[in-house]
Amino acid sequence: MGTAKPRPPGRASIAKVQSLPEKTFIIDNGAHTMKAGYAPDSLSSEEGTGTLSACSTIPNALVKTRANRTYIGSQLNTQVTDWNELMFRRPVEKGYIVNWEAQKEIWEHSFFDEKSVRSKNLQITNPDETTLLLTEAPNALPALQKNADEIVMEEWGFGGYLRSIGPALNAWNEIQSLFGDPIPENSRLTASPTECLLVIDSGYSHTMVTPVYNGQPLQRGIRRLDIGGKHLTNYLKEVVSVRQYNMVDETYIMNEVKEAVCFVSNDFAKDMERTWKGNRKRGQPEPGEGITVDYVLPDPNAAKKGFMRPHEPLMNAKKGKSAISGASAEALSEDALVLGNERFVIPEVLFTPRDIGMKQAGIPDMVLQSLSVLPTGLHPAFLANVLVVGGNALLPGFMDRLETELRQAASAECVVRVRRPEDPIRFTWLGASRLATNKDELQKYAITRQEYQEHGSSWAGRKFSGAMQL
Amino acid sequence: MYHVELLPGSSSHPTPGWTYVADRGFDPAKAAITPAIGRKRGIRDPGRADISSRQNNAIVRHLAELDRENHRDIQIPVPVKQQKDAAGRGTRGKVTSNVRRILQSQKTFRNYLDDEEAALAQAAAATTTQSASQRAIANRVTKHQPSSHRSSTPATPKPESTAKQQRKKSTASALSRASTIPPPETPSESTEQQPPQSGTETESDEQKQTEQPDDQLIKSEHDDDPLLRSYIPSAPSQRIMQALLAEPPLTYNASRAGPPITTPSSNRQFCCFLVCDDVLND
Numbered sequence: 001m002g003t004a005k006p007r008p009p010g011r012a013s014i015a016k017v018q019s020l021p022e023k024t025f026i027i028d029n030g031a032h033t034m035k036a037g038y039a040p041d042s043l044s045s046e047e048g049t050g051t052l053s054a055c056s057t058i059p060n061a062l063v064k065t066r067a068n069r070t071y072i073g074s075q076l077n078t079q080v081t082d083w084n085e086l087m088f089r090r091p092v093e094k095g096y097i098v099n100w101e102a103q104k105e106i107w108e109h110s111f112f113d114e115k116s117v118r119s120k121n122l123q124i125t126n127p128d129e130t131t132l133l134l135t136e137a138p139n140a141l142p143a144l145q146k147n148a149d150e151i152v153m154e155e156w157g158f159g160g161y162l163r164s165i166g167p168a169l170n171a172w173n174e175i176q177s178l179f180g181d182p183i184p185e186n187s188r189l190t191a192s193p194t195e196c197l198l199v200i201d202s203g204y205s206h207t208m209v210t211p212v213y214n215g216q217p218l219q220r221g222i223r224r225l226d227i228g229g230k231h232l233t234n235y236l237k238e239v240v241s242v243r244q245y246n247m248v249d250e251t252y253i254m255n256e257v258k259e260a261v262c263f264v265s266n267d268f269a270k271d272m273e274r275t276w277k278g279n280r281k282r283g284q285p286e287p288g289e290g291i292t293v294d295y296v297l298p299d300p301n302a303a304k305k306g307f308m309r310p311h312e313p314l315m316n317a318k319k320g321k322s323a324i325s326g327a328s329a330e331a332l333s334e335d336a337l338v339l340g341n342e343r344f345v346i347p348e349v350l351f352t353p354r355d356i357g358m359k360q361a362g363i364p365d366m367v368l369q370s371l372s373v374l375p376t377g378l379h380p381a382f383l384a385n386v387l388v389v390g391g392n393a394l395l396p397g398f399m400d401r402l403e404t405e406l407r408q409a410a411s412a413e414c415v416v417r418v419r420r421p422e423d424p425i426r427f428t429w430l431g432a433s434r435l436a437t438n439k440d441e442l443q444k445y446a447i448t449r450q451e452y453q454e455h456g457s458s459w460a461g462r463k464f465s466g467a468m469q470l
Numbered sequence: 471m472y473h474v475e476l477l478p479g480s481s482s483h484p485t486p487g488w489t490y491v492a493d494r495g496f497d498p499a500k501a502a503i504t505p506a507i508g509r510k511r512g513i514r515d516p517g518r519a520d521i522s523s524r525q526n527n528a529i530v531r532h533l534a535e536l537d538r539e540n541h542r543d544i545q546i547p548v549p550v551k552q553q554k555d556a557a558g559r560g561t562r563g564k565v566t567s568n569v570r571r572i573l574q575s576q577k578t579f580r581n582y583l584d585d586e587e588a589a590l591a592q593a594a595a596a597t598t599t600q601s602a603s604q605r606a607i608a609n610r611v612t613k614h615q616p617s618s619h620r621s622s623t624p625a626t627p628k629p630e631s632t633a634k635q636q637r638k639k640s641t642a643s644a645l646s647r648a649s650t651i652p653p654p655e656t657p658s659e660s661t662e663q664q665p666p667q668s669g670t671e672t673e674s675d676e677q678k679q680t681e682q683p684d685d686q687l688i689k690s691e692h693d694d695d696p697l698l699r700s701y702i703p704s705a706p707s708q709r710i711m712q713a714l715l716a717e718p719p720l721t722y723n724a725s726r727a728g729p730p731i732t733t734p735s736s737n738r739q740f741c742c743f744l745v746c747d748d749v750l751n752d
Contacts, residue, residue: 064546072549088539089546093579100572105548139725141586147575150568209727213711219719223727226537234536248541354730356536357529361730368731375710376703457568465718 020160020446024131024436025111025124026055028166028429029103031092032204032229032391034060034073035429036111037121039133039436043191054121055429058110062089062102072109074118082300086252094226095137095205096144100151112156124156131160131446133432138165138210138222142461149460153452162446163464167199167210168217169431170387172438178419179385191434191441196381198370200363200402201428202392204229207350207363209370211382215435216466221370225360227350229391233258235356236346244337253306257295257337258346260308264397265344266404268352275341292340299333311338347395351405364405383410386418393424473531486588583722590721 028035037054059076064087071080080086091103109116117123124130132152136145145163152161171193176183193215201208205228211221237254241247247254265271275291298306349355351362361369367386371379386406388399403418410416421427436442447460706714719725 062546062548064544070546070549087542087544087546090539096579098577098579098582099575101548101574101576104573139719139722141582141722143582143585147572150566151572154566155569213715216715218714219717220714222720222725224725225727230539231536234538237541238535251540356532357525358533359729360727365730366727369727372731374714375706377705379703381705466716 020131020439020443020448021129023129024133024160024433024442026133026135026429026432026436027107027111028135028426028432029092029097030060030203031090031095032060033425034058034106034110035426037429037433039433041437043434043437051433052423052426052430055426055433056118056122057425058106060090060092060103060106062105063087064089072116073106074110081303083252083256083298084300085249088251093205095203095208096140097136097148098144100147104151104155127156128159128449130158131162131436131442132156132158133162133164133436133442133446135166135169135428135432136163137206138167138208138217138219139224145461145464146457149452149457149464153449153457153460157449159449160446161449161452161460162442164432164445165210165217166428167201167208167389168212168215169428169435170199170389171197171212171215172431172434173421173427175385175387178387178421179417191438193435194385196378196385198367198382198386200367200386200388200390200393202228202350202363202388202390204391207366207390207392209363209366211370211374211378213378218374220373223366223370225350225353225363225366227353227358227360229255229258232262232346232349232392235349236262236342239342239346240337240339243342245335253298256298256306257339259394260306261293261295261339261343262347262395263344264347264351264395264401266397266401268344268348271344272341291343292338293343294336294338297335297337302333344397347392347398350392350398351401362405363402364409367406368409379411380414384415384417386416388418388420389424389427391425393420473534486585486592586722 022041024039026035026037026039035055035057037056040051040054056074058074060073061076063071063076063080065071065080065082066085067082089099089102091097091099091101091106093099097103111117111122111124112127114123114125134148134152136148148163149161152158152163172191173194174183175194175197193212195214197212199208199210199212201210205226207225207227209221209223211218233251233255236258237247237251240254240257271291292311293308294311295308296306298304345355349358351364353360353362360366371382374382383406386402388402392398399418399420403416406418407416421430423430445464447463452460
């Protein structure tokens, strides 16, 4: 379909006549979950809550259970009841769509196949009457970008298409209200990007710092730390497997444990001291008081989910007693992990990667590295507008720690403000949906099916990289 | 899991898809001058003399372990569809050769990255290292700017000198200059701590009003003391911003965050983690 055949430029003027389709479907294609849905036709007056209802979060994986059955995408949440030893195949590696065989299967299942699509809001019936807005992680490999463009336009044939850097789309959100700034009058009617925004996107496969200026990323300032939620889960899995039960095959369960118990410590040394078992003998109260918790593991036979509860130091003794006295089998079969310093040591690697031997800087340092290659005049503006998105932002204590460390590291004259949206996972999608309501802006960046057929995929790649604008 | 490590050899030939590296194996000349610390251990177990590289390998292996999706290597094939496939295709026409090639590709990210690196190395030997590639981009930016515009270059900003030059001008002229520049700035809590900026006329008027009291501060001879002055750099011009926005993305490896800037007083040591096994053994 004419990929390598750029036509003479005279034809381009004809192609311009065709405009983008009315409907815009947005896929924020994360490594862990896809955030997908149709963009609204216009800006809603209330704060995004109405818009967000159109956005669904779908696991982006093929899952294989112990019983050797394979499930696709959203089936993980609806049909899988036994979470032990789940195996995952993820089409997205390091934040980039690598395996299109798997990705196509999940997309087909989630958006195209009318039998399996969960709701009408997610079904793409006529791709040629739809504009697809697909996010990608910054610094993608050109070969992978080309693959994405070719599949989207040649396999499904979307009427319009825009591949955009995910973190930059956050600038289209109502950032001012998040930071408590006055909202400019003109932005109430049409969506427009905020001027300076430093986006920290801490997701599944990595943590990215992206300085965004007027909705466009400043490429030289983009920095990546190769630690994300996946690494935290694996690390927790490893530590627990060494100290307690062997959990190396329980990625799904340990992820639940991580989400339930982990937090970012504001005083690492003090918390370590508090959880040190050596303190027990000195006649102090039980070490780890207030930090140590039990996590009761899920029981697939009884169809029970796992949950966290306060630590009971005498649990094992009690169990022994009740076994003698013949207590209910339920209490006996229950298995719990005791989590003490694991709760904050694991997320700590986001701030001190040295703890696992990584030679990269932690998040606050990475922000400074990103700013150091930008003009100093921009530093105050970026430091005053730091936005954190991505699943790791939900770790309790993350925001406080980040703000404290940034404040200490930044120049005293600069105001440092770090904010997290209510829903950091779907915030990028929300920003994209606001961009989609501004048809003029969308038209600037997106391409139509006709243009793709005229100019081919390498042209599309150049267009999305911004090389042809202005 | 097997592990292939590419050693930088003197005669490596990077090409897309594969790399030839000369394996020069164990170098006895180098082994002879290994540090004399822990001689006894060296005698007992000569192969373990190179502690740092062993530790390094352990760390690399551990990090690779943390990066895994599943603990075991398994294949999860895409579920097979029943004949419906052909019917589903009907409206969409034929599979193009591009699509077929991409769908059948079983390359991993590592493969793509290696291809990319090899292609880059071939294109320009100078831009293979991270520092070199960054420098190259920095040069490109400075080229974009005319030489007359020397107030703040993005590549090597010299805050001290430019600040002095600008402060010698009257505030009025500074403001008028600023108002011609669209601001790279969102409103924030304290306007006086921000660089001069304004978008609309009304906004710049407000700015002038807030700046007025500054001029009426009590003057003293220490005002010009560079140590006491609070330095706020001015926002870069629109032209610099355009040049910055027009830059191409960094390569995947160049965008990786570097080692920490603020060096800690000491490395934290944990005795109970896997990484440190080697430390304990030695």
